[in-house]
Amino acid sequence: MTTPAAVFAQPPAGMFRPPGDPLATSVIQTVKQAAARAPRSLQAAVGPSELGTPCLRRLGYKAIDHDPKPNRDTDPWASVIGTATHAWMAETYGRLNRDARRDRGDHVSIPVPADRYLIEHRVHLPGGISGSCDLFDRDTGYVIDWKVTGLDRLKGYRKIGPGQQYRTQGHLYGLGMQLAGERVERVAIVFLPRGGRIDQLYPWSEPYDPQIAVDALKRFEEIRAFHIALDPAEHPENWALLPTADAYCTYCPFYLPNSTDLGKGCPGHTAPKEK
Numbered sequence: 354m355t356t357p358a359a360v361f362a363q364p365p366a367g368m369f370r371p372p373g374d375p376l377a378t379s380v381i382q383t384v385k386q387a388a389a390r391a392p393r394s395l396q397a398a399v400g401p402s403e404l405g406t407p408c409l410r411r412l413g414y415k416a417i418d419h420d421p422k423p424n425r426d427t428d429p430w431a432s433v434i435g436t437a438t439h440a441w442m443a444e445t446y447g448r449l450n451r452d453a454r455r456d457r458g459d460h461v462s463i464p465v466p467a468d469r470y471l472i473e474h475r476v477h478l479p480g481g482i483s484g485s486c487d488l489f490d491r492d493t494g495y496v497i498d499w500k501v502t503g504l505d506r507l508k509g510y511r512k513i514g515p516g517q518q519y520r521t522q523g524h525l526y527g528l529g530m531q532l533a534g535e536r537v538e539r540v541a542i543v544f545l546p547r548g549g550r551i552d553q554l555y556p557w558s559e560p561y562d563p564q565i566a567v568d569a570l571k572r573f574e575e576i577r578a579f580h581i582a583l584d585p586a587e588h589p590e591n592w593a594l595l596p597t598a599d600a601y602c603t604y605c606p607f608y609l610p611n612s613t614d615l616g617k618g619c620p621g622h623t624a625p626k627e628k
Contacts, residue, residue: 388429400484404569405521407598414607422606423618435501476529486526494538511555528566537561589616597622
């Protein structure tokens with residue numbers, strides 16, 4: 354008889370409210386169930402947002418949609434707020450396109466090639482990788498990605514910029530736009546405050562560099578070759594050959610504290626001790 358894999362859970366959702374409140378329990382359960390059925394939650398294929406993760410083991414698990422995913426009960430609220438913000442921004446920039454069509458005398462409801470903004474635009478990359486670019490501004494050549502974050506973390510981004518994963522994501526979208534025939538000049542991440550005021554946002558950008566995107570695609574091809582050659586799904590000890598990195602382990606779906614069986618979950622990244 355096979356022992357089921359352990360499941361890691363975040364602290365209970367009710368830890369910040371009085372116990373036994375049926376309304377709070379009902380709302381929390383409704384939000385969690387709806388978030389679990391959202392398209393982003395159900396996505397199995399690796400997209401541009403994940404290729405830049407510094408953790409090769411996480412990317413390796415994701416490449417084959419590895420099961421089990423022991424860390425299933427992460428709190429969805431930040432993601433819900435992010436999804437709602439993306440939808441609002443998409444509608445706002447869509448309205449700008451429609452207003453411009455009206456001014457030109459074009460059919461208002463039908464997108465046309467002259468639209469300034471490409472919104473939630475699907476990009477296709479070599480190797481079957483695809484994703485949705487939040488916004489592309491044809492007038493400036495900017496690829497723009499929205500990130501909704503807390504004020505403390507926003508201060509960190511303002512100080513040191515985005516990490517490898519976000520930066521790589523932007524250049525992958527840039528490559529997708531270039532391959533579709535668009536003129537790409539810069540990639541930008543606009544960090545929007547989850548609390549506070551809109552004028553506290555931080556827009557980071559840098560010149561578009563296709564080599565960053567190409568390197569990320571090559572890295573993923575090496576992960577695919579790793580699976581073909583060493584088949585960690587059948588030989589779980591081989592997961593140890595993929596190094597970890599500090600990449601917010603507690604939010605990783607494959608995180609399982611103290612795990613000694615990498616086929617069931619990863620114990621997380623431990624920085625090497627200094628000699």
